[in-house]
Amino acid sequence: MIEYLSVAKTAEKWGLSERSVRNYCAHGRIADAKLIGKTWYVPKDAKKPERANKKNGSPTLLQILRKQKAAKMTGGIYHKIQIDLTYNSNHMEGSRLTHDQTRYIFETNTIGLGNDVINVDDVIETANHFRCIDMVIDGAGATLSERFIKDLHFALKTGTGDSRKDWFAVGAYKKLPNEVGGKGTTLPENVSAEMQRLLTNYNELPSKTLEDLIAFHVALERIHPFQDGNGRIGRLILFKECLKHNIVPFIIEDDLKLFYYRGLSEWDREKGFLMDTCLTAQDRFQAYLDYFRIPY
Numbered sequence: 298m299i300e301y302l303s304v305a306k307t308a309e310k311w312g313l314s315e316r317s318v319r320n321y322c323a324h325g326r327i328a329d330a331k332l333i334g335k336t337w338y339v340p341k342d343a344k345k346p347e348r349a350n351k352k353n354g355s356p357t358l359l360q361i362l363r364k365q366k367a368a369k370m371t372g373g374i375y376h377k378i379q380i381d382l383t384y385n386s387n388h389m390e391g392s393r394l395t396h397d398q399t400r401y402i403f404e405t406n407t408i409g410l411g412n413d414v415i416n417v418d419d420v421i422e423t424a425n426h427f428r429c430i431d432m433v434i435d436g437a438g439a440t441l442s443e444r445f446i447k448d449l450h451f452a453l454k455t456g457t458g459d460s461r462k463d464w465f466a467v468g469a470y471k472k473l474p475n476e477v478g479g480k481g482t483t484l485p486e487n488v489s490a491e492m493q494r495l496l497t498n499y500n501e502l503p504s505k506t507l508e509d510l511i512a513f514h515v516a517l518e519r520i521h522p523f524q525d526g527n528g529r530i531g532r533l534i535l536f537k538e539c540l541k542h543n544i545v546p547f548i549i550e551d552d553l554k555l556f557y558y559r560g561l562s563e564w565d566r567e568k569g570f571l572m573d574t575c576l577t578a579q580d581r582f583q584a585y586l587d588y589f590r591i592p593y
Contacts, residue, residue, distance in 0.1 A: 302338070302340075304336075322339065358543075376403075379403050386529045386549070387419070389528060390528055392423065432445075447470075472485055475524060495513070504542075510542075514532075518561055
């Protein structure tokens with residue numbers, strides 16, 4: 298007689314999300330999985346399916362990005378990530394630049410004003426964010442560290458109006474208490490110790506799953522180590538760690554923004570909100586990879 302496990306137990310055993318296990322079941326990729334009502338059950342001795350598009354010997358996404366970056370290639374996945382990740386992440390934080398304006402800055406290193414009134418900081422932070430993505434690609438293989446996180450912040454905020462404020466620390470942890478979503482965050486005097494603890498616990502994990510990366514992201518956002526720019530730095534780190542651990546990365550687009558914020562807020566009560574939002578974004582990114590014929 299076959300012994301069965303729940304989707305939740307199988308997901309924990311294989312280091313996957315519950316949604317991924319349910320998708321494997323629905324697509325017939327787990328032999329003898331059975332559906333009772335609306336609930337899937339997986340044989341206890343079932344083997345974890347290989348990724349459908351995985352091809353031995355094929356270059357990884359990280360290798361492809363580094364090659365296209367070095368070649369200054371236009372029209373490829375590197376080009377698309379630079380524009381889409383920068384536009385969406387900055388737009389979430391209040392940038393008023395359009396997607397077309399973001400693309401124009403990346404492609405020409407200029408900005409066409411037209412009849413629009415444009416915030417100078419929006420332009421500077423857009424150009425800076427392009428550099429941050431390059432830093433993520435170049436440093437993807439390295440162990441995540443305080444130094445790298447601070448360097449990202451320095452690159453993002455250098456030259457902005459914030460950088461000229463005495464109370465604003467560019468490339469260093471915050472000097473003043475701040476809130477996120479109306480909730481308090483770690484006090485400035487405790488940030489360094491909390492960041493060291495978070496990084497130590499994360500780096501000691503023997504392997505990293507998507508849920509591990511998202512849990513780190515939630516913890517980072519709750520510490521809120523910088524005076525401003527925490528969301529963008531956190532999403533850049535997520536992208537870096539996906540590249541390092543060969544996990545399909547993702548971009549939180551505008552229509553997912555409210556679900557993303559809700560997921561961050563509700564993480565302790567229900568991880569599924571944020572996991573499902575990130576998995577939806579991951580599905581969209583997989584469509585990019587399929588279009589550019591990049592295996593994953």
